[in-house]
Amino acid sequence: MAAVAGSETIRRGRAPGRVGNAIFRGVSSSAGITIVVLLGLVAAFLVYRAVPALLATREELADVGFMRGQSLLGYVAPLAFGTVLSSVIALVVAVPLSIGIALFISHYAPRRLAQGLGYLVDLLAAIPSVIFGLWGLQFLQPLVGPLFQWLSDHMGWFPPFSGYVGPAKNIMTAGLVLAVMILPIITATIREVFLQTPRLHEEASLALGATRWEMIRQAVLPFGRSGIISAAMLGMGRALGETMAVLMVLAPGFAMNLYVLRPGQHQSIAANIANQFPEAGALGADVLIATGLFLFLLTFAVNLAARWVINRRAEFSGAN
Amino acid sequence: MSKRIDVSDLDVYYGDFLAVEGVTMTIEARSITALIGPSGCGKSTFLRTLNRMHEVIPGARVEGKAVMDGVDLYGKHVDPVEVRRQIGMVFQRPNPFPTMSIADNVLAGVKLNNRRLPRSEQEEIVERALTGANLWNEVKDRLNRPGSSLSGGQQQRLCIARAIAVRPQVLLMDEPCSALDPISTLAIEDLMNELKDDYTIVIVTHNMQQAARVSDRTGFFNIAGTGKPGRLIEIDDTSVMFSSPSQKATEDYISGRFG
Ligand SMILES: Nc1ncnc2c1ncn2[C@@H]1O[C@H](COP(=O)(O)OP(=O)(O)O)[C@@H](O)[C@H]1O
Numbered sequence: 001m002a003a004v005a006g007s008e009t010i011r012r013g014r015a016p017g018r019v020g021n022a023i024f025r026g027v028s029s030s031a032g033i034t035i036v037v038l039l040g041l042v043a044a045f046l047v048y049r050a051v052p053a054l055l056a057t058r059e060e061l062a063d064v065g066f067m068r069g070q071s072l073l074g075y076v077a078p079l080a081f082g083t084v085l086s087s088v089i090a091l092v093v094a095v096p097l098s099i100g101i102a103l104f105i106s107h108y109a110p111r112r113l114a115q116g117l118g119y120l121v122d123l124l125a126a127i128p129s130v131i132f133g134l135w136g137l138q139f140l141q142p143l144v145g146p147l148f149q150w151l152s153d154h155m156g157w158f159p160p161f162s163g164y165v166g167p168a169k170n171i172m173t174a175g176l177v178l179a180v181m182i183l184p185i186i187t188a189t190i191r192e193v194f195l196q197t198p199r200l201h202e203e204a205s206l207a208l209g210a211t212r213w214e215m216i217r218q219a220v221l222p223f224g225r226s227g228i229i230s231a232a233m234l235g236m237g238r239a240l241g242e243t244m245a246v247l248m249v250l251a252p253g254f255a256m257n258l259y260v261l262r263p264g265q266h267q268s269i270a271a272n273i274a275n276q277f278p279e280a281g282a283l284g285a286d287v288l289i290a291t292g293l294f295l296f297l298l299t300f301a302v303n304l305a306a307r308w309v310i311n312r313r314a315e316f317s318g319a320n
Numbered sequence: 321m322s323k324r325i326d327v328s329d330l331d332v333y334y335g336d337f338l339a340v341e342g343v344t345m346t347i348e349a350r351s352i353t354a355l356i357g358p359s360g361c362g363k364s365t366f367l368r369t370l371n372r373m374h375e376v377i378p379g380a381r382v383e384g385k386a387v388m389d390g391v392d393l394y395g396k397h398v399d400p401v402e403v404r405r406q407i408g409m410v411f412q413r414p415n416p417f418p419t420m421s422i423a424d425n426v427l428a429g430v431k432l433n434n435r436r437l438p439r440s441e442q443e444e445i446v447e448r449a450l451t452g453a454n455l456w457n458e459v460k461d462r463l464n465r466p467g468s469s470l471s472g473g474q475q476q477r478l479c480i481a482r483a484i485a486v487r488p489q490v491l492l493m494d495e496p497c498s499a500l501d502p503i504s505t506l507a508i509e510d511l512m513n514e515l516k517d518d519y520t521i522v523i524v525t526h527n528m529q530q531a532a533r534v535s536d537r538t539g540f541f542n543i544a545g546t547g548k549p550g551r552l553i554e555i556d557d558t559s560v561m562f563s564s565p566s567q568k569a570t571e572d573y574i575s576g577r578f579g
């Protein structure tokens with residue numbers, strides 16, 4: 001013992017490995033700072049350009065042709081409504097589908113097939129949104145037209161489905177195109193979460209005599225719950241801000257209603273900006289940027305809500 | 321509520337690898353059978369075949385028979401799900417469902433069989449199973465807390481409660497105490513002693529004192545070398561195995577000469 005004591009005292013000066021640690025800390029914190037600064041700059045730009053529109057009087061706004069005499073809030077409201085409606089339609093379609101695909105890849109398909117499917121879904125994410133817009137316009141629209149007609153004829157007693165008018169340039173078609181667009185990111189995220197289900201818990205369930213589906217409901221889905229919500233929010237974030245596909249597919253309108261099969265009822269914020277910006281004057285541009293600020297806040301609020309939902313049952317999440 | 325299992329000439333493969341070879345043994349009803357042996361000799365592998373949990377591992381398969389109640393567990397028309405409802409399992413690491421409350425954990429298996437259980441009946445089952453697992457007094461005031469809020473020993477007893485809540489015939493335990501402190505270990509050993517009045521219990525342990533303390537019969541597994549299959553060397557009453565085993569290898573292992 002005595003012999004050891006001399007060489008094993010605590011050394012003075014820096015321990016080996018300190019330099020690498022310092023570099024890593026520097027890199028990671030500057031990356032963190034960069035993202036905050038970038039976000040701040042974007043927000044500052046939005047606010048700075050939106051202020052003139054926010055402060056403009058009714059008379060000044062009346063000169064902006066595309067506002068048709070409305071106040072700023074009156075102008076944004078239907079756009080925000082259309083944005084949320086199209087995104088919600090997209091989520092309602094995409095999330096269950098994604099869960100199904102992710103489950104198939106993670107728990108049902110033989111390994112080879114699972115891999116192939118995984119790549120295919122990832123590939124879908126690499127397609128530019130203009131292509132999705134074209135696809136929606138030329139392929140999906142003619143395809144869903146008869147289906148919508150049937151829905152309207154047979155389930156028209158349910159008001160949202162009433163009054164279909166062809167061609168299907170309605171928010172339902174836009175929502176479906178959005179659904180296909182956000183499918184890859186949602187599926188990929190959920191798949192990763194499902195693959196991380198602890199084997200321990202899957203075996204616990206199987207050993208109780210659960211069938212595979214029961215095991216999935218008992219162990220996989222609850223474990224993946226917060227991941228599913230996060231994935232849905234990622235997809236929603238993308239759907240809220242998507243421009244091209246909506247611009248190309250939807251016949252715009254400024255109503256706030258749930259007639260999802262009628263054309264000329266709705267419009268999204270992003271598509272509207274793209275639509276009006278080329279011909280907007282100075283104040284007009286500011287108004288459009290103000291709607292952009294609104295979209296920014298909307299997306300932010302959606303993410304906050306998701307956080308809140310996830311944290312509410314954090315105790316039961318399996319993370320502790 | 322307790323049955324015996326007759327295993328005859330059982331081989332277990334992982335793909336092409338023969339992991340366990342030629343096991344023949346009788347697992348007596350209402351008693352505790354301990355399986356001991358050096359690590360890697362196939363104790364867990366063998367145990368998992370008894371409720372067909374080996375089928376969860378891709379490529380794993382068995383040859384041979386395990387008969388309970390006149391039915392071969394591996395028979396063509398026997399559903400593994402049905403086998404597992406009769407033969408429960410407790411794992412090495414406590415694995416309560418983290419997304420469920422204590423009460424829901426206990427009911428997890430019961431609800432698989434019977435979705436719409438009246439509330440009063442649910443409460444009855446929870447109390448009975450938790451009492452049976454010597455956990456009721458510790459958790460009765462916080463049945464709605466997550467199962468993961470319990471200590472390791474309590475979690476393991478919760479897993480035992482979950483397993484016995486469905487009233488299985490047999491309870492398999494794979495080193496149930498190896499992740500626990502000595503006091504929790506004693507609590508579980510006491511519990512096993514009580515449970516054997518109602519259940520057939522098979523426990524894998526690498527703690528020979530534990531085997532000597534709790535079991536009625538002990539089986540010794542050994543392996544000739546890496547890559548060779550594990551084999552059952554002998555199985556006998558625990559008192560005999562620990563005083564005068566008939567095989568040299570058993571004696572060497574028990575007296576601590578290897579393993
Ligand atoms: N999932 C598996 N896939 C392939 N080989 C396995 C698997 N599990 C265990 N084995 C092999 O089977 C043999 C027995 O392992 P195991 O049953 O875990 O032994 P024990 O429980 O006695 O320590 C070992 O050689 C081990 O490497």
Ligand SMILES: [Mg+2]
Pocket residue numbers: 363364365
């Ligand atoms: Mg083992």
